[in-house]
Amino acid sequence: MTAPASGAELLTEPVDVCLVTPKATRLEEALDRVPAPAVRDAVLVPLLNGLEHMALLRQPLLRQRYPDARVVAGAIRLVASRTGPGAVRHEGSLAAVQLAPGAEALAAALADAGLDVAVRPDETGLLWDKLAFLAPVALLTTTLDAPLGAVRKQLGDDLRALVEEVAAVARAEGADADAAATLAFMATVPAVMTSSLQRDTAAGHETELEAIGGAVLRAADRHGVDVPVTTRVVEHLRARLA
Structure with a gap:
């Protein structure tokens, strides 16, 4: 199955949920492409490898940038690789997402799309x-x-x-x-x-x-x-x- 997706270098329209998915080394650079007016009171869900990114996202400086946004922890398990500009190949069938409380609407939407989704309290x-x-x-x-x-x-x-x-x-x-x-x-x-x-x-x-x-x-x-x-x-x- 092939699913087309649009892309942009800068988020210009308001969103309800922002999935933060760069390499951990590029987190701050990625956030520079997400202006505060587009985030407003959205839920920010980082799906990065590791765990130290959560502390960065909750630093006072970023809280000042996105004062009304909520940061909700998430983790995703899948095997995927970028095969070219704007092209990502999902390998195998594993596609599991876990979310902390606060992103229940996102969890429901992802489950409807066929992903294995769980909301965890911890x-x-x-x-x-x-x-x-x-x-x-x-x-x-x-x-x-x-x-x-x-x-x-x-x-x-x-x-x-x-x-x-x-x-x-x-x-x-x-x-x-x-x-x-x-x-x-x-x-x-x-x-x-x-x-x-x-x-x-x-x-x-x-x-x-x-x-x-x-x-x-x-x-x-x-x-x-x-x-x-x-x-x-x-x-x-x-x-x-x-």
Whole structure:
């Protein structure tokens, strides 16, 4: 199925909901394309990788820019890639969205469009649930420069350790993280799955290593959680990308 979509470099008409979906490294630049008169009292829903973007969106400076807007946390799970200017390919059938309270109308609209949608009461759990899966997959597919199936075969011990370490950090942050459940879900994911971090690294593009792996290390440091495998993998990738 092909679905056409229009695009513009600047939001010029008022909206009820604004989905904020750039790379984490481009968040502030993206917001410059969203003038306050177009936002008014809209719901701003960031669907970015990582979790530190929520603090940025709630900084006083941005609250002054969008004084009447509401920021509602969200997370999306899907595999997609940009195949050309204005063209995005959705690969596979996974298309799941989780939203914090305050975006119920958006949740209903997305569900009507066929997405798997849930509204969750816990923003922290919502964000860490995604990162608990994404961080191990992204870090190790990038380390090996291979899809998840190869990671499971060649770096299985590191994969399990990363899932357990990220879950421990998530619990320290207040999320109800279950490493066994994450590993069980991971086992159902097609072996051909790659990650945007891997693809960006291979293409020489700016990456979200800090938004994904760096965020885990900073949270671990805040709570004194020991994450030796995550530290080793992130530091290796930092050196490789330097």
